[in-house]
Amino acid sequence: MIRRLRHISLWTALTVSLSGALYSAAMLYGIRQDNDLIRQLMSGKDVAVNKVIGGEPELRLARAFYFKQKHRYDEALSTLSLVMDKGDQKFQAKARYNLGNLYLEQAIQQAKAMNINEALPLTGLAKQAYRQALALDSGNWDAKYNLEVAMRLLPEMDRIDMPDEESKNQKSQLWTTVPGFPRGLP
Incomplete structure (x- = not known):
């Protein structure tokens, strides 16, 4: 009885290990495919939409970057909004x-x-x-x-409010909220 139980547990462990290995191999294959598509986009070649839709968010980000480089801003914006x-x-x-x-x-x-x-x-x-x-x-x-x-x-730019009488005689003044860097020595 114990021998039979040990036999069943060994086969179960082997089956679980094999299933885990197959799952890991499938995941690695998917990552490799996504990386190939990202390389293709970075080299300036477009990828079919159906390959991107099922992919990881990084793949969509790479496609948005591709659209930006091609100056297709609306498509890049819509792709970025998805991720x-x-x-x-x-x-x-x-x-x-x-x-x-x-x-x-x-x-x-x-x-x-x-x-x-x-x-x-x-x-x-x-x-x-x-x-x-x-x-x-x-x-x-x-x-x-x-x-x-x-x-x-x-x-x-922030608008400086001036009294009504002075605003008729002078233009309103504007000032930036970010000071510039000094150039040269004092």
Whole structure:
């Protein structure tokens, strides 16, 4: 009886071990496929949508990055919106950082074209995305740097309220909330 019980437990252990090995092999194969698709996107080649839909959030993030590099901003934005709340905190910070980069690139293009009215809201959205990324991962130096770039591109302006009589005679004054760095010695 004990011999038979030992025999059954050995076969059960072998079956469970084999099942675990097959499951691990399938997971590794899926990760390898996702990595190949990410490499393909990073090299500038598009990937079929049906391969991305079932993939990990990192694959969708790579596809959004691909769209950004091809200046297909609307598609990049819609792809990023699908992964904003997926994954752990570091991944969410990375997604928001990439969202900020998307908005900042568009804002810089609009600012170079002197379309300040279009650049201003894009810069505000970039600042918001960078702040959210920093709230999730305060050690993200790239987000800190890009936030400062966005702040310098179009600084936040506060309107100074003046009495009614003085406002008729003088233009209102604006001041930035981010001081510039001093240049040179005193």
